[in-house]
Amino acid sequence: MNALKRCLLSATSFLLVASATAQKARPIPEKLHPLPFGSVRPQGWLRQQVEDNLAGFTGHLDSLVPKLILQDDIYGTDRLTPKVKSKDVGAEGAPGEWQVQFLWWNSETQSNWRDGYIRSALLVQDTLHLARLRRYVYRILATQDSDGYIGIYAPSLRYRFDNENGELWAQATLFRGLLAWYEATGEERVRTAVERAVQLTMRSWPIATAHPFKTVNPNVGGLSHGLMFTDVLENLYRISGNKTYLEYLLFCYRDFSAAVINEDAQLRKLLDATLPLKGHGVHTYEHLRSVAAAYQVSGDTVLQRALANYLRKIAVATAPSGGPVGDEWIGGRGADATRRGYEYCSIQELQHSYSELLFKTGTAQWGDQVERIFFNAAQGARHPHESSIAYLKSDNSYQMTGGLNGDTSDKQQVRYKYSPVHQDAAVCCVPNAGRVAPYYVQYMWGQDAEGLVATLLGPSEVRTRFKGRPIRITEETGYPYNYGIAFNVEGAGASFVLKIRKPAWSGSVRMNVPFEEKDGYLVVRRKWRGRERIELQLQPAVTPASDAQGERFFTYGPLVLAREIAAVPKAVKAYFLPGFRDLHYERAQEVPFRNADTTVTGPLTGRLLFEAKAINPATGQMQTIHLVPMGGTILRQVTFPLK
Numbered sequence: 215m216n217a218l219k220r221c222l223l224s225a226t227s228f229l230l231v232a233s234a235t236a237q238k239a240r241p242i243p244e245k246l247h248p249l250p251f252g253s254v255r256p257q258g259w260l261r262q263q264v265e266d267n268l269a270g271f272t273g274h275l276d277s278l279v280p281k282l283i284l285q286d287d288i289y290g291t292d293r294l295t296p297k298v299k300s301k302d303v304g305a306e307g308a309p310g311e312w313q314v315q316f317l318w319w320n321s322e323t324q325s326n327w328r329d330g331y332i333r334s335a336l337l338v339q340d341t342l343h344l345a346r347l348r349r350y351v352y353r354i355l356a357t358q359d360s361d362g363y364i365g366i367y368a369p370s371l372r373y374r375f376d377n378e379n380g381e382l383w384a385q386a387t388l389f390r391g392l393l394a395w396y397e398a399t400g401e402e403r404v405r406t407a408v409e410r411a412v413q414l415t416m417r418s419w420p421i422a423t424a425h426p427f428k429t430v431n432p433n434v435g436g437l438s439h440g441l442m443f444t445d446v447l448e449n450l451y452r453i454s455g456n457k458t459y460l461e462y463l464l465f466c467y468r469d470f471s472a473a474v475i476n477e478d479a480q481l482r483k484l485l486d487a488t489l490p491l492k493g494h495g496v497h498t499y500e501h502l503r504s505v506a507a508a509y510q511v512s513g514d515t516v517l518q519r520a521l522a523n524y525l526r527k528i529a530v531a532t533a534p535s536g537g538p539v540g541d542e543w544i545g546g547r548g549a550d551a552t553r554r555g556y557e558y559c560s561i562q563e564l565q566h567s568y569s570e571l572l573f574k575t576g577t578a579q580w581g582d583q584v585e586r587i588f589f590n591a592a593q594g595a596r597h598p599h600e601s602s603i604a605y606l607k608s609d610n611s612y613q614m615t616g617g618l619n620g621d622t623s624d625k626q627q628v629r630y631k632y633s634p635v636h637q638d639a640a641v642c643c644v645p646n647a648g649r650v651a652p653y654y655v656q657y658m659w660g661q662d663a664e665g666l667v668a669t670l671l672g673p674s675e676v677r678t679r680f681k682g683r684p685i686r687i688t689e690e691t692g693y694p695y696n697y698g699i700a701f702n703v704e705g706a707g708a709s710f711v712l713k714i715r716k717p718a719w720s721g722s723v724r725m726n727v728p729f730e731e732k733d734g735y736l737v738v739r740r741k742w743r744g745r746e747r748i749e750l751q752l753q754p755a756v757t758p759a760s761d762a763q764g765e766r767f768f769t770y771g772p773l774v775l776a777r778e779i780a781a782v783p784k785a786v787k788a789y790f791l792p793g794f795r796d797l798h799y800e801r802a803q804e805v806p807f808r809n810a811d812t813t814v815t816g817p818l819t820g821r822l823l824f825e826a827k828a829i830n831p832a833t834g835q836m837q838t839i840h841l842v843p844m845g846g847t848i849l850r851q852v853t854f855p856l857k
């Protein structure tokens with residue numbers, strides 16, 4: 215969500231998309247095939263996190279903000295009509311033209327929340343939540359019009375816009391969750407409903423003549439979020455094999471690129487390697503998936519170049535934790551562990567985008583990027599003991615009192631705090647905080663032509679079939695908090711290759727069976743008998759690194775380490791539901807420590823606790839400090855200035 219009145223880019227002129235993108239779709243085969251949602255289930259700490267979310271904000275968001283969810287049947291009886299000119303969503307901010315976005319906001323809030331809620335309940339098979347969600351799924355299907363329409367607009371408005379609107383975005387967020395439900399339950403009527411709705415959209419905005427991204431105002435929110443309709447098109451192609459979805463996907467990106475809008479992911483801007491990212495962060499990090507998909511669909515080398523530039527630009531905007539900056543704008547500036555924050559929505563979107571790159575290309579390093587974001591940025595912006603998250607967070611987090619590290623210059627900046635809702639900013643990040651773990655789980659296992667691939671590591675169970683034979687593998691581990699992983703393989707008589715992504719930080723590894731190392735994967739080839747146990751031991755070490763400002767930080771395996779800072783909590787808002795509250799934190803120590811020595815010892819006594827040395831700003835003396843994984847911290851110092 216954003217204040218688009220503060221637009222950053224000057225209006226661009228009409229542009230031509232390289233003609234090559236207009237060629238007939240010739241898909242590049244994906245290296246790894248995603249398994250239907252629900253094939254991979256979380257275990258251990260991952261399952262616990264999903265259960266905690268269900269017991270917390272994910273399971274209760276409708277009760278925490280009933281006005282935005284229960285009292286706005288935006289896909290049903292409260293669809294938007296020409297008479298609805300404004301909507302009160304409880305957000306703070308100066309009035310202005312940007313508030314036209316409020317009209318569609320609740321569709322995103324409801325559907326992103328339900329996407330995370332559906333996936334979480336399916337992953338842990340929670341019968342109470344599943345019963346509630348089944349009623350919801352049937353109710354939303356019942357809103358479908360006879361022509362197939364599912365969406366938020368009355369007939370006189372739909373598919374006829376020349377300005378900001380939420381048509382494609384409201385559909386994209388809703389259909390992502392419905393397709394997860396279909397994949398996990400096999401309920402054909404859900405798939406049929408989504409396909410009918412998507413086909414209506416494709417007929418109503420036909421490739422030959424329509425311009426769904428055309429707008430008289432270049433500063434749009436819902437309209438450009440709508441590019442994520444490509445998530446749905448891609449998923450439907452994977453389910454059905456129907457290539458018209460891919461053709462429409464390419465058309466969406468082509469029309470988006472040709473529009474006069476202030477968005478980083480337009481082809482012309484991506485082809486300019488010197489142009490930094492400026493836009494609204496969450497758009498920029500989610501649109502990466504659409505560009506990656508458009509390249510995959512077309513095989514177009516111009517798009518390949520655009521994608522490569524895009525990835526380099528994002529790398530510049532990425533903090534040591536993997537958090538992609540934007541508060542809420544990227545603003546043409548790179549990452550900075552102290553002076554730039556990142557939004558929880560952006561964490562989820564970039565993690566999802568990298569997961570797609572991992573599967574499309576099979577390139578192991580994208581798995582390292584996904585793990586970096588999820589274990590560090592995402593875990594580090596969750597409250598460790600309560601059900602709440604930080605809307606905005608920075609790697610060096612010295613105060614959580616509304617503004618960035620105690621900044622009070624913008625009275626309307628309320629996002630640097632912990633809340634189960636964040637309604638005073640926007641209810642976007644909390645819904646996405648319920649999606650991040652289920653999306654990690656979904657991409658933990660994939661298939662290739664030879665067998666199964668453990669793509670992202672962690673405690674899980676996968677059930678699938680390969681060449682008709684059932685296979686079940688449980689992955690026993692506390693990863694990333696310990697580094698021994700046992701794969702219990704049940705695939706009697708099946709002949710398949712098991713590949714395990716080898717983390718880039720890992721040097722030599724030990725395994726109890728013969729294996730070869732190839733392209734970043736550990737490859738185990740055998741004829742499987744009964745139940746077999748493959749044991750893998752990874753060997754992390756503390757590694758010093760430098761960030762863009764030349765400050766020093768430390769990693770241990772996939773984890774970024776931090777010095778925890780003593781903090782004083784202050785409850786700033788209570789909710790009608792017990793157990794939920796908004797919290798500020800003030801630090802009780804001087805910062806920053808500096809000149810951290812590269813010698814770090816640990817882990818100490820079997821815990822992930824490390825000893826280092828740095829100069830205390832209060833005393834000017836070098837002293838022993840402790841480092842812990844930054845996930846699970848509240849106030850903390852991740853990077854250390856050298857003087």
Ligand SMILES: [Zn+2]
Binds near residue numbers: 558559560642643644
């Ligand atoms: Zn957000």
